[in-house]
Amino acid sequence: MKKFIRAMAATAVMVMVGFVGQAMATELVVVSWGGAYTASQQKAYHAPYMKLNPGITIINDDSAGSAVAKLRAMSQAGNVTWDLVDAVASDTMILCDEGIIEVIDHDRDLAPAPDGTPASKDFGGFIVSECFVPQIVYSTTFGYRKDLVSRPMSSICDIFDLKSFPGKRSLEKKPINNLEWALICDGVAPAKVYDVLGTSAGVDRALAKLDTIKSQVVWWTAGAQTPQLLADGEVIVGSTYNGRLFALIEEQKQPVAMLWDWQVFDLDGWVVPKGTKNKAEVMKFLRFATDTQRLADQAKFISYGPTRASSAPLVGKHATLGIEMAPHMPTDPNNAKTTLLFNYEFWADHRDDLDARFNAWLLK
């Protein structure tokens, strides 16, 4: 018994020492999405920054998926443990509206382009919120198994064509994007999509179109699922973020090709939680990580487009594969012939409603 107690006490002391030891260096907790994406940030931003600033340790926290709820909770409790968060533009708007994240003065806080253009001009229209520091342009688009279809897929409406392309397809378990695609393939002019979707009859129309393929759809909830489903041959075609498909095609050498038609652009960027204890340090890091060269560097590791106009010409070859990255960018003219831009205003209003409609439809 005594031995047992002594052993327990020793363990407790060791654990406590471990806790204390952890808190010594200046740590910046950077929240992101995990996987290849975090890896690209680590290589392009974190590692070089830590080399330049030996006193700083950057900790990756892969919980961006639940960041909005957690940030709200932290702000309520007044106990903010995150320093920098990678968030999609629509979430940024909610967080900014609620005053949970810091307002950024883009020209003061961020580096100008090498030719002196102020940051706000360099980022241009990508600054969709005053709290948002744009980082990448990504798109939600399709990849298909070349060996499992009779001819190459080239139109978004091939998704709805079960006759020519029989087999399962994977779509995100959300109304966003799917309803737009359904309407476009139901003959609605792309410019009118949101007008139609704003009416109840329009939603019925989009769901009716989706009904035609419902039995053949596998619904995904995380970006990694479609690549997995494609590799397993579980589906012949599926939507996901374009960078995931790039990794599947070029790094894992799977027999998959891109279907860029009507890809939906969205933005991803950094936000600074209000109340972080390392504000000064994190702003320094933010300035470094979003300069022209760093944004271009990230594109060496993953096929997401840099948001600075001045970064685009610097995008080179993939760091390990040695292939040109430009043709794999969603913004490349060849890929971006037909595109939608995520409609923040529309979805802020209609998300709750359409989400209920969509889920009710799923349950039928």
Added chain:
Amino acid sequence: MSSLPPYLSIPERIWHYTFWVICGAVLFFLIFPLLVITPLSFNAVPFFTFTKEMLAFDPAGYSLVWYEEFFTSLNWQGAIRNSVIIAFFSTIIATFLGTLASLGLSRPNMPYRTLLMSLLISPMIVPLIIAAAGMFFFYSRIGLQGTHLGVILAHAVLGTPFVVITVTATLTGFDNNLIRASQSLGASPTTTFFKVIVPLITPGVISGALFAFVTSFDEVVVVLFVGSYRQRTIPWQMFSGIREQISPTILAAATLLIIVTIALLTTLELLRRRTERLRGVTPS
């Protein structure tokens, strides 16, 4: 298995063997999914499928890369450490409070016994998602969300019902005359406690503690809500692995967890046999 008595009729014999086949199938159903994991964790490609190379036993289809990743990546290192720390402390809290309460509950004349019992085992009854949601809201308010202490307390709460149930179960058959006998023979309450009660409840306490430990070690819903990346446990890491970045590293983790489980169970079994031998009871 004892041999069949000679007087059984043929249908009875058939039923007897059918029954064994059914039981064999159930045992297979229970264990097979655990066996499948292991070969897949040696997959050379980052997917959950048996490749042609694997089925042909081609060495090129196999690789240790996922084990390497498990033991070298910071994510998993932290997860292992957090799992052990959180499970350890929550087990201590749960076992201490749970045992004390069980001793109280099992005393004769305990008032409102059923009501108290219901309250004490409520963490086991309430669906985890509700507990997780409530704790998320409340712990956020008081600043416990995203701290080790928060997760430890949450897990301790979830573990206590198991301790209470197992310890009270050992005490149900408890003969209170033993305490009276001890006291009437001049033992102090402390002596009685350590010499009479402790040896009797120890098996219950240990198995309750093990339940509490496993509850914490295996728990993912509450830690997802109450915890954050810094409190990531092995299940937390696996869950985000399955959803966000599918890689057989989680299969490697799973295989290692199964091995740990087997080691733990074997130890328990050996301990049990040792106790029995010491008591002079031969396993029948």
Added chain:
Amino acid sequence: MEISQEKSVLVTADGTPLKISLARAQRRSKIVAFSMVLPLLIFILIAFLIPIADMLSLSVDNSITKEILPKSVIALQNWDETSGELPDEVVFAAMVEEIKKAKIARKHTRVGQRLNYESSGFSSLFRKAGRKVKIIKKPPYKEALIKSDKRWGQIYTWQVIKQFSTEYTDGYYLAALDFKRNPTTGKVESLPGKESIYLKLFWRTMLLSSLITFLTFIIGFPLAYMLATVSTRLSNILIIFVLLPFWTSLLVRTTSWIALLQQEGVINDFLVLVGIINNDGRLAMIHNATGTVVAMTHILLPFMILPLFSVMKTIPKSYVRAAVSLGAHPWKAFWKVYFPNTGPGIGAGSILVFIIAIGYYITPALVGGSSGTFISNRIAYHISSSLNWGLGSALGVILLGIVLALFMLYDRIVGIDNMKLG
């Protein structure tokens, strides 16, 4: 007590009557017993029960409108929403002033979000107003606000604000049961079929949980019986087959079911190999209800077997032997004598499995697809993605109510004291 029937009063060594002394001792014993339970009770109260009560309060809380638009709400009291006319200038003036104030505190969108749950469009209405009100400097506020967005000139907008400005709301519970309060009439209406989800989801959760409970019982009973009747040496070995999965992380088990059930998975490969199905006819066993049921039956099976086993172990073999020797057919002896004795085990196992199943979140999230998800998945969605915490809480409270009702039923039938764990 017999003592009271005695004529002469018994006394203890120090002279107090035995009855009083006994009562005192009993009281002391009660206090001691209670004080031993107290620490755990307080701990559970603070760390567990208060959080759940907190969630309960979130599910009815509607203070946001009143908190951010206090004057407008009071001014609206005097407006007759059935009059067919817009509120007067006082209301508009208060609204403009309060949106200005809320914009600075960055709270104006919270009202918009709350009202957006009742009627789509309020989110953008308030966000836009936050941008526009700063240019409205002087009266008439009515015209200016309507000019900034024509929706402010619609009676419906004001009806919604008035209707949902109460301190507490039943709106989340109505939504959780597929009802809605009509902002114009204030009457509760059920949602059209194409918009209702939660009742169906509750029903499906119950149905699948019952199915899983039944399957674990059917599969678990024979094995538990076998384990309880073979020699201890053999059962000690075989029980490992139950304990190993029981102790293995549920994520490990879910993962392995993904590997087993998927289209290119082990089971489909095997079926193709032996020729039961051909390569194009691979079965879809995952990302649907089948996946959820199979994986959860496996995961919850030990929770059925262990209580059954522990109860069966205590049933003396002599019972059945006695019945058979008295002339009962072995089947009848089993059914009439043995089976009823397993009642507490079946009760404990079933209730345990059902209660765990009904609140399950992880496995349905990973293998459930769209037809195999549970109500818990929606609760998690509202808490971590849509941020509709009120609705998430209301759904949670309803689920909790169902579970507690079941638990009380169980307590009445079996008694919680009879709950056993392996």
